[in-house]
Structure formats: structure tokens, C-alpha cells
């Protein structure tokens with residue numbers, strides 16, 4: 001029987017790839033691209049970046065002796081070709097699914113996955129660590145960081161360049177420049193990269209590439225460059241050269257011949273190398289080339305038409321936030337909306353169109369986003385930072401030192417709080433209640449439904465200090481959303497059901513399953529609303545009228561909202577029996593969100609069962 005993938009069938013591991021002729025690589029790339037398209041159409045996943053990285057992946061595995069030579073993929077959302085060529089082709093049917101392979105490189109999954117990723121801009125640091133380890137062991141091994149132009153905008157990438165350029169380790173940084181982050185890339189660096197691409201600079205840069213690949217003695221080269229600087233003849237590539245790298249490029253990242261030649265030459269060089277390649281996001285699939293943003297991360301779609309499975313009918317929390325932001329901006333001229341490179345995911349598209357002069361995409365720069373907001377707040381603005389829970393982890397010091405310590409009125413709209421499903425543990429917002437509730441001055445809220453989310457965001461805006469509202473990925477229970485906005489009483493929860501013996505103190509997304517479980521148990525349910533300040537009076541009242549208190553949160557049970565309740569009870573000298581339910585002390589693998597919650601015992605059945613297990617008859 002004929003196969004649509006005759007060459008790909010011959011490549012189980014990269015060693016097989018290295019048996020192919022240079023001419024066969026082109027055919028392999030075409031097959032690989034078709035395979036990825038049809039595979040991701042079934043499973044969903046990060047399509048556009050993967051289509052753009054096919055030739056690069058083949059060339060890297062062809063030239064470098066992987067896994068001995070180390071490839072470190074930044075973010076890792078472009079690693080599907082790498083997974084397929086390193087023994088996981090069959091496993092692609094389970095990509096990002098329960099018990100299937102991860103959407104990002106994962107060390108447990110394969111020796112070819114040298115470093116676990118998901119968050120951006122870590123690759124240069126990690127590859128540098130590996131390069132230094134090789135140097136210390138006296139090994140000739142090469143380490144390669146593959147980083148996109150979006151990921152390159154983060155401070156961490158520059159911290160790593162700064163360090164690497166001053167260490168004579170065998171590190172290669174490949175900048176995969178497709179002129180896109182998730183949405184169009186932003187910032188001065190992006191403008192600079194675009195200038196490198198423009199005709200005049202491109203030609204000069206090519207000469208620079210030839211020069212680096214030639215045999216110019218280092219001292220002569222240094223003298224030449226110093227002379228150029230004195231004369232003001234700064235050539236392209238200077239930025240990376242100033243960091244101590246040999247800059248090579250830009251070259252066409254879809255031309256396998258050029259890629260293989262260039263990488264082969266670079267592999268012979270010692271010290272820090274920087275290769276700038278230019279690719280197209282979505283390459284080879286017209287719908288994705290035309291709309292790379294839509295196909296950055298897609299659910300199941302029809303590869304023939306490009307039609308993507310439609311989203312849920314109910315509005316997501318992200319949409320609730322986006323609508324609130326526009327309504328709030330109309331009423332509050334001091335409002336500024338900020339996103340660290342997540343315009344679509346955070347629900348800021350409409351705001352960016354209606355209020356372009358009050359909208360700031362700061363690039364992948366979570367730390368800067370918060371301190372930038374702090375600065376605006378110092379001068380009377382009311383910044384709203386829309387940020388994923390998992391990415392806020394990057395900006396913890398900025399939150400404490402720059403915002404909370406100075407009690408500045410910055411609103412954090414924290415999306416993707418709790419488990420997120422297919423992206424898995426790298427993207428889960430499992431810790432924010434724990435790491436936020438200990439920060440002085442901060443008001444912390446968790447809505448149980450869409451309307452509460454809108455009103456909490458409004459409440460946050462009325463406060464004189466920092467406030468955070470954390471809400472989950474996807475839709476809520478489907479509450480009617482009032483167009484009017486009103487402030488909730490700060491630090492007050494709400495009793496939603498009166499029952500006997502057991503009181504469920506539920507936070508945010510746990511209110512709905514708590515109500516369902518409570519109906520079967522005849523338990524009381526409180527929507528606690530505020531993690532900080534906690535409604536101590538309500539805790540006291542429930543403790544005095546029930547035998548058992550059960551706290552529920554979609555956050556690590558350690559140090560989270562349940563811990564706040566326990567601390568409160570201790571302060572009050574009350575000793576009811578307490579069961580704290582939340583996420584366990586482990587990283588939870590990717591999969592379907594509902595299944596993950598069920599596995600943690602956080603669906604209605606699990607809650608009921610846990611309570612029945614603990615309750616004496």
C-alpha cells in the first residue's frame with residue numbers, strides 16, 4: 001500500500017534523517033508539513049509556529065549530533081516537527097490530551113527534549129548552562145537555543161545574551177524571526193529586526209555573515225570593527241555583536257540548502273554564535289499564512305477549508321473582562337489597558353481598537369508590564385494589567401516591590417487561574433491565591449460567575465490600592481450579566497445555601513460544584529468572593545453553626561484560600577473540623593480540564609464523596 005509519507009516513514013530518529021541526501025530533505029520537509037497540518041487539525045495545538053519551523057528543525061537535526069548536541073526550544077510551541085523526528089510521530093494523535101504527549105518539550109518524554117519549556121525566553125539561559133557544563137567537562141558538544149522574535153523581547157533573553165557574550169562557551173542562538181509574536185510583534189527591537197531585513201541592511205548583513213564564516217583573525221576583526229565604530233559606520237548585526245556574539249544572517253529559514261550550509265559552517269566555530277533566520281509563520285498553509293494569529297493556537301479544524309471549531313456559546317470570562325474594560329474605559333478616562341503580548345488571549349482586541357491611545361502591548365515583558373503600570377499609577381492613571389496567572393509568576397517582585405509596597409492603585413485582571421487543560425502544568429494558574437494572599441495592601445477576589453467577575457473588576461477599580469481579580473479559562477456557569485456596574489462590599493462573602501452540619505466555603509470556580517454537591521448533602525454554601533480581606537465574620541458564623549467546614553478552591557491547597565480560613569479560625573480560637581480541598585501538591589499533567597478537576601476530586605461528585613468519607617455517619 002502506498003503511503004503519503006514515504007520519506008518520513010524512513011525517519012524514526014534523527015540518525016535516520018542523517019542518512020538522507022541533501023536533495024531528499026526538501027521532500028521530507030513537504031511531507032512533514034502535511035503531516036503536522038493533518039495531525040494538528042485533529043488534536044488542536046500550536047499550528048502556525050510549527051509550520052514555520054519545519055526546515056529549521058530538519059536542518060538542526062541533520063547538522064547537529066542530537067541528542068548529544070543540545071537543542072533548546074524557546075516556549076516549545078514550535079517543537080512538533082522535533083517531536084515527530086525524534087520518535088514521537090505515532091504519539092502525535094494524543095498531543096496535549098490526557099496521558100498523551102505534551103505540547104511542549106518535556107525532559108521526561110524524550111532524551112531529545114533537553115529542557116522543559118512553555119514560558120518564553122528561557123532558552124538562551126538554559127542552553128548557556130549546558131554549554132558551560134560541556135566546556136567544564138572538556139566536551140566539544142554544542143548547545144543551541146532556538147528563540148523567536150517575540151520571545152526575544154523579554155528581559156530574560158537579554159540577561160542571557162549579556163552573560164553569554166562574556167563567556168567563551170560553544171553556544172549558538174538561532175533567532176527565528178517571523179515578525180510575529182502571537183499577534184504582530186511590537187517594540188523597538190522588532191523595528192530593529194525589520195531594519196536588518198530591509199534591502200540596504202540585508203545586503204550588508206549577508207556580507208557580515210560571509211565575514212564571520214571566513215577566516216578573519218579575531219584581533220584583526222576587532223581592530224576593523226573598532227575602526228568602523230570610530231568612523232560611525234555601524235553595520236547591521238551590531239546589537240548582537242556588541243553583546244559579544246558573531247552575528248550571521250539574516251538568511252532564509254525556509255531554504256534548506258542555505259540552512260544546512262550555514263549551520264554546518266557555524267558548527268565548526270567556537271564561542272557564542274548568533275544566527276538570524278527569517279521565516280513565515282504558518283508557512284505552506286495559506287489560511288495560516290494569511291491569519292497566523294488565528295492559527296497560533298487552534299482547536300480542532302478542517303484542514304481543507306481551514307474552518308476552526310467554534311467556541312462555546314456562553315461568553316468566556318476573557319470576554320466578560322474585555323467588555324468590562326471597554327465599558328470602564330468609557331466611564332474612566334484615566335484607565336490604561338496593558339498586556340504583555342497577550343492581546344487576543346486576554347480579551348483586549350476590542351479595547352485595542354476602540355482605545356488605541358490607551359492600549360499598551362509591551363511585548364513579552366511581564367516584569368516591565370507591572371512596573372510600567374506602577375509608574376502610570378504614580379502619576380494619576382488607573383492602569384489595568386491583563387495577565388495570565390502563570391505569567392504573573394514572572395513579575396512577583398514587581399508586584400510586591402513596585403506596586404503593593406507603594407500601595408498603588410493598579411488592577412490585575414488575572415486570567416487562566418486554576419487548571420488550564422491542554423497546555424498543562426507550565427501554563428496552569430495553580431498558585432496565584434497562595435502567592436498573592438500574603439502580599440500586604442492587595443485586595444484579592446475570585447468570582448463565582450460572569451456577573452460577579454464584572455462587578456469585582458469594577459470594585460477593584462474603585463479601590464485606592466492594588467487589587468486583583470482571578471478568573472478561570474473558558475466560560476462560567478452562565479449567569480446573566482448586568483450592564484450596570486456596582487461595587488461589592490469589600491471583604492464580604494455571600495451565603496448561597498443554608499444547610500446542616502457541613503458548610504462549604506467556596507472560592508471562585510468552586511462555588512458551582514459546591515452548590516451541586518451541597519444539594520445532595522444538605523450542606524450550607526458560602527461564595528466567599530474575597531480571599532483577601534477574608535470575610536472573618538462569615539467564617540466565624542459558619543464555624544459556630546456547623547460541625548464541619550470544607551474549603552474549596554481551584555488553587556494549590558497549600559497556602560491558598562483554605563489556609564486563610566484555617567489561619568482565621570485559629571486567630572478566632574474556633575476549632576470546627578476543617579477539610580481543605582484544592583489542587584494537590586504535585587504538577588498536574590495536561591489534558592481535558594473537566595477530567596483534570598475530576599481527578600483532583602474537585603467536581604461535584606468528588607466533593608460529595610470526600611465529604612461523605614470524612615463525615616461521621
Ligand SMILES: Cc1ncc(C[n+]2csc(CCOP(=O)(O)OP(=O)(O)O)c2C)c(N)n1
Pocket residue numbers: 049075077078118119120147148149150151152178180181182281340341342364391394
Ligand atoms: C513568559 C511568557 N509570556 C507569554 C507567553 C505566551 N506566548 C507564547 S508564544 C508567544 C509568542 C512568541 O512569539 P515568538 O517567540 O516570535 O514565536 P512565534 O509564535 O512567532 O513562533 C507568547 C506571547 C509565554 N509562553 N511565556
Ligand SMILES: CC(=O)[C@@H](O)[C@H](O)COP(=O)(O)O
Pocket residue numbers: 046075077118182296297345416420423473
Ligand atoms: C504557547 C503559549 O504560551 C500560548 O500560546 C498559550 O498556549 C495560549 O494559551 P491559551 O490558549 O489559554 O490562550
Ligand SMILES: [Mg+2]
Pocket residue numbers: 148149150176177178179180181
Ligand atoms: Mg515570532
